[in-house]
Amino acid sequence: MGQPSDTRHIEDNQGALSVPDGTLQPGQVLQSRYRILGIIGLGGMGAVYQARDLHFPNVTRLCAVKEMINMAQDQKLREQTIRNFEREAEILATLNHPAIPQIYDYFSFGDRAYLVLEFIQGRDLEALLNSTDGFLPVEQIREWGIEICEVLDYLHNHQPEPIVFRDMKPSNVMIDHHRRVRLIDFGIAKMFQIGQAGTMIGTEGYSPPEQYKGIASPAADIYALGATLHHMLTKRDPRLEPPFSFDQRAIKEYNPNVSDVLASVIMRSLNYDPEQRYASADAMKQSLEATGTTPAVASGVPNALGSPGASVPVAAALPVVANRPASTPSDAGIGNITPIWAFQAEDAIRSTPIVVDDTVYVGSYDNNLWALDAKDGELRWKFATEGGIGASPVYHNGTVYIGSSDQRMYALDARAGRRRWSHKTEGKIFTTPAVTMGTLYFGSDDGRLYALKSTPTSAREVWTYSIMVPLRSSPVVEDDLLFFGSDGGEFLCVDLSGEMKWRFQTRRRIMSTPLVREHIVYVGSDDWYLYALDIEQGYPIWRYRTRGAVISSPTFADGKIFFGSADGNIYAVDALSGRDEWKYEVNHPVTSSPTVHREAVYIGAVDGAVYALHSRTGDLLWRFQSQRPILSSPRVANDVVYIGSDDCHLYALQA
Amino acid sequence: MKLIRRLFGQQAPETPSSLPSTESPEAAEDSALLKETQPLSQSAQPVVQTRRLTPPKSYSSTNRRVRVGAASDIGGRGNNEDAALTLITNTEVTGNPPPVGIFMVADGMGGHQNGEFASSITVRTVAQAIIREVIMPQLEERDMNSADQKTIPEVLAEAMSAANTAVQLEVPGGGTTATCAVIRADLAYVAHVGDSRAYLITDGNLELITRDHLLVRRLQELGQLTAQEADAHPQRNVLYRAIGQSDTLEVDAATRRLPPSSRLLLCSDGLWGVIGDKRINEIVAKYPDPQEACDQLVAAANDDNGPDNITVVLVQMPD
Numbered sequence: 001m002g003q004p005s006d007t008r009h010i011e012d013n014q015g016a017l018s019v020p021d022g023t024l025q026p027g028q029v030l031q032s033r034y035r036i037l038g039i040i041g042l043g044g045m046g047a048v049y050q051a052r053d054l055h056f057p058n059v060t061r062l063c064a065v066k067e068m069i070n071m072a073q074d075q076k077l078r079e080q081t082i083r084n085f086e087r088e089a090e091i092l093a094t095l096n097h098p099a100i101p102q103i104y105d106y107f108s109f110g111d112r113a114y115l116v117l118e119f120i121q122g123r124d125l126e127a128l129l130n131s132t133d134g135f136l137p138v139e140q141i142r143e144w145g146i147e148i149c150e151v152l153d154y155l156h157n158h159q160p161e162p163i164v165f166r167d168m169k170p171s172n173v174m175i176d177h178h179r180r181v182r183l184i185d186f187g188i189a190k191m192f193q194i195g196q197a198g199t200m201i202g203t204e205g206y207s208p209p210e211q212y213k214g215i216a217s218p219a220a221d222i223y224a225l226g227a228t229l230h231h232m233l234t235k236r237d238p239r240l241e242p243p244f245s246f247d248q249r250a251i252k253e254y255n256p257n258v259s260d261v262l263a264s265v266i267m268r269s270l271n272y273d274p275e276q277r278y279a280s281a282d283a284m285k286q287s288l289e290a291t292g293t294t295p296a297v298a299s300g301v302p303n304a305l306g307s308p309g310a311s312v313p314v315a316a317a318l319p320v321v322a323n324r325p326a327s328t329p330s331d332a333g334i335g336n337i338t339p340i341w342a343f344q345a346e347d348a349i350r351s352t353p354i355v356v357d358d359t360v361y362v363g364s365y366d367n368n369l370w371a372l373d374a375k376d377g378e379l380r381w382k383f384a385t386e387g388g389i390g391a392s393p394v395y396h397n398g399t400v401y402i403g404s405s406d407q408r409m410y411a412l413d414a415r416a417g418r419r420r421w422s423h424k425t426e427g428k429i430f431t432t433p434a435v436t437m438g439t440l441y442f443g444s445d446d447g448r449l450y451a452l453k454s455t456p457t458s459a460r461e462v463w464t465y466s467i468m469v470p471l472r473s474s475p476v477v478e479d480d481l482l483f484f485g486s487d488g489g490e491f492l493c494v495d496l497s498g499e500m501k502w503r504f505q506t507r508r509r510i511m512s513t514p515l516v517r518e519h520i521v522y523v524g525s526d527d528w529y530l531y532a533l534d535i536e537q538g539y540p541i542w543r544y545r546t547r548g549a550v551i552s553s554p555t556f557a558d559g560k561i562f563f564g565s566a567d568g569n570i571y572a573v574d575a576l577s578g579r580d581e582w583k584y585e586v587n588h589p590v591t592s593s594p595t596v597h598r599e600a601v602y603i604g605a606v607d608g609a610v611y612a613l614h615s616r617t618g619d620l621l622w623r624f625q626s627q628r629p630i631l632s633s634p635r636v637a638n639d640v641v642y643i644g645s646d647d648c649h650l651y652a653l654q655a
Numbered sequence: 656m657k658l659i660r661r662l663f664g665q666q667a668p669e670t671p672s673s674l675p676s677t678e679s680p681e682a683a684e685d686s687a688l689l690k691e692t693q694p695l696s697q698s699a700q701p702v703v704q705t706r707r708l709t710p711p712k713s714y715s716s717t718n719r720r721v722r723v724g725a726a727s728d729i730g731g732r733g734n735n736e737d738a739a740l741t742l743i744t745n746t747e748v749t750g751n752p753p754p755v756g757i758f759m760v761a762d763g764m765g766g767h768q769n770g771e772f773a774s775s776i777t778v779r780t781v782a783q784a785i786i787r788e789v790i791m792p793q794l795e796e797r798d799m800n801s802a803d804q805k806t807i808p809e810v811l812a813e814a815m816s817a818a819n820t821a822v823q824l825e826v827p828g829g830g831t832t833a834t835c836a837v838i839r840a841d842l843a844y845v846a847h848v849g850d851s852r853a854y855l856i857t858d859g860n861l862e863l864i865t866r867d868h869l870l871v872r873r874l875q876e877l878g879q880l881t882a883q884e885a886d887a888h889p890q891r892n893v894l895y896r897a898i899g900q901s902d903t904l905e906v907d908a909a910t911r912r913l914p915p916s917s918r919l920l921l922c923s924d925g926l927w928g929v930i931g932d933k934r935i936n937e938i939v940a941k942y943p944d945p946q947e948a949c950d951q952l953v954a955a956a957n958d959d960n961g962p963d964n965i966t967v968v969l970v971q972m973p974d
Binding site: 209210240242243244272489502503504505506507518519525527529531533534536537538539540541542543576577578579 | 799800802803806808842870873877878879895909910911912
């Protein structure tokens with residue numbers, strides 16, 4: 001079993017960099033033939049020297065002299081060590097390949113044995129990588145990978161039995177002065193150290209998991225080559241990462257220059273299961289070669305959507321909805337799915353729809369609150385306010401409540417859309433009311449939070465809570481407490497009698513609507529953070545920093561919090577620790593708020609698309625493209641996703 | 656104002672109306688505006704930007720407090736390379752700041768005295784950071800409810816990273832595990848590197864809440880080794896992550912809510928590796944006093960000829 005030479009035991013660490021006693025000095029001559037010029041490197045068992053071959057006095061013939069000092073106490077171990085070293089010499093002597101250094105000589109005396117090898121001028125890949133700012137050219141790394149495959153294939157087809165290199169890693173690959181690959185350090189003489197007591201530190205780096213069962217097959221070299229290429233491309237040293245965790249470091253995340261196909265070739269070679277890797281170095285070589293001939297766009301990678309070609313221009317598939325105020329846009333809704341129906345309002349829909357008893361209610365900047373048949377989008381009724389509607393409706397006991405930028409809160413009969421009452425504030429209303437025990441709570445741009453007692457015919461102000469800055473964050477009620485944010489960046493907890501319990505100060509305004517879950521309140525701020533605050537006293541439990549305003553309101557499912565950010569990402573983080581779960585890159589601001597339904601997260605983005613992502617992995621399930629940015633948030637009812645767009649449509653999409 | 660509040664506590668004349676207007680530039684303006692628009696019996700609160708100070712809770716019995724036991728023993732080794740720390744602030748002052756606790760176990764490794772230096776430096780560095788960034792602001796009555804205040808997970812991550820740097824600089828040949836729990840109110844924030852462990856014990860159930868950064872455990876997770884193979888593996892003690900071993904340190908972080916009467920147990924592998932989860936649970940269940948439970952746990956590991964240092968910290972949450 002091979003002991004990886006980069007495994008560090010703390011006990012061995014001391015003095016590892018100092019030159020041990022007994023190291024040959026420059027000028028010393030071995031076998032009356034090899035004059036030591038200096039040390040190239042120090043290994044666990046001795047040094048490697050640069051030497052000059054004195055049999056060629058008229059020319060400078062350089063060679064590498066590899067020393068093995070046998071320090072084993074145990075007699076059996078001593079013999080084993082010597083046998084291994086001899087074996088390395090014998091194997092090298094039988095090999096003939098341009099990427100393998102030639103062996104010139106082998107001799108031993110006392111405790112020491114020596115191999116004399118061709119001296120290779122150049123640098124090893126590790127040194128090359130460390131001295132490069134930024135990334136090495138991808139194409140260069142790919143070519144080296146192909147050359148390494150060739151030499152591994154040669155070794156693996158060695159007769160009478162295959163040779164497993166066992167120690168493929170950047171520091172064992174030299175790039176010579178012809179820029180050709182040369183393998184050095186045939187690490188066959190590595191001994192497995194046993195019987196170490198106490199806790200030790202070790203990193204596996206490049207070796208495959210099966211080595212721990214004592215298996216060293218050609219597949220191990222393929223894994224180690226994959227690990228080497230992964231390190232070269234990502235500049236992430238696997239010795240500093242958890243063992244066998246390459247699959248957690250997608251190559252493209254670190255180096256966008258790498259094509260999907262090249263990344264997939266490398267990831268295949270890094271499979272835990274040797275059977276799932278390439279069957280031979282030659283097969284891997286062919287795959288690497290093929291990556292050069294295909295364009296950098298994904299070709300060998302299976303389509304995450306599973307159904308390429310499913311995108312159909314929706315115009316052809318859009319059912320014609322009767323009573324629509326205007327015609328369907330001709331090329332709306334291009335994406336992977338076609339809407340069940342689309343309803344066109346007269347202006348942008350940023351309001352979040354609600355679905356109650358087969359009716360969808362949604363507000364629009366065309367001043368109307370629309371009530372539509374959830375099945376086919378047919379108009380049930382509309383109610384015109386005197387200003388654009390950016391707020392979202394709420395349904396309670398047969399009444400739909402909606403705020404408008406005409407500064408009024410309206411209570412409408414849900415069946416017919418008749419006004420029950422309206423209540424004037426001093427500012428535009430963009431918040432969605434929270435309704436509990438017959439009382440309505442909402443904020444207004446006049447800087448006040450209103451508590452209105454609602455009856456079927458009238459509303460009475462119970463109290464208002466003034467904070468002098470516009471309120472765009474909708475209040476939520478939980479445990480008889482109200483939670484909301486303000487344009488002043490303050491987040492407030494107020495009880496139902498209007499008395500402040502606590503506050504939390506963020507650095508910029510709060511547009512996000514809070515979410516309360518298991519004694520924690522979550523809210524986003526324009527200061528780029530999503531906060532998780534203690535419900536009792538308001539101190540932060542954690543916060544998650546994005547790179548843009550978090551206007552999106554968080555949602556909870558399965559122990560995770562989901563939200564979007566203006567930085568162009570959709571995030572899933574652990575609800576209790578704030579730890580990353582996954583992130584989906586939209587590359588356009590996401591101010592829409594997610595909703596989760598049956599392991600799918602639905603959310604809109606400013607690129608005009610609605611995304612359906614797997615809630616566990618963040619994988620894209622489908623995407624629906626509208627014509628204009630989507631600032632509305634989705635609602636799901638009966639497996640249908642309802643969402644508005646700035647292209648004036650409300651879309652009904654199959655969940 | 657502050658002085659008066661400190662001297663007289665709740666007796667200070669602290670009605671909102673008597674607050675100087677400098678407290679909130681918006682307050683005067685605000686109440687004027689309220690008069691105009693508020694024809695209501697139950698008037699809105701004027702803006703008071705300080706948190707209300709509620710009278711301190713009294714602790715009628717010890718079971719209302721967070722309690723802790725701790726023990727560290729040389730076990731079957733020549734020196735004790737483990738380190739531990741416990742600290743609880745059960746404050747009974749105005750404002751009722753929640754109790755805060757720091758609990759740590761570190762298991763050092765390396766030749767000579769490197770192990771004990773590494774674990775001690777780590778424990779000291781982390782505790783200092785938490786006292787500075789979490790406990791002191793609370794005692795100084797700084798506004799904890801502000802984005803200017805670091806969260807506990809942030810403080811912990813920085814503290815572990817500072818410990819990593821300190822060990823690299825001061826103990827080049829050493830390394831250490833570190834399992835640290837900061838408890839505020841009923842939430843435990845755990846930061847962890849290595850193979851020391853944290854368990855949550857609720858209603859007689861013992862739950863491991865940390866992951867051992869052991870090479871064989873990783874192989875087991877990947878299905879490459881069975882549990883038996885892992886336990887018998889010659890490299891079963893090899894860690895793949897520890898403090899002081901590389902410039903960058905990845906720290907596991909977990910946050911758990913601690914139910915009433917639950918217990919949080921931190922220990923080095925000298926305990927769990929010798930007596931196992933089942934016996935740990937039995938002993939903890941048998942001794943209600945956390946200190947006695949710790950002493951008995953150490954005794955059990957020694958009785959089994961445990962070859963390593965044994966360190967245990969047991970936190971008992973209030974009923």
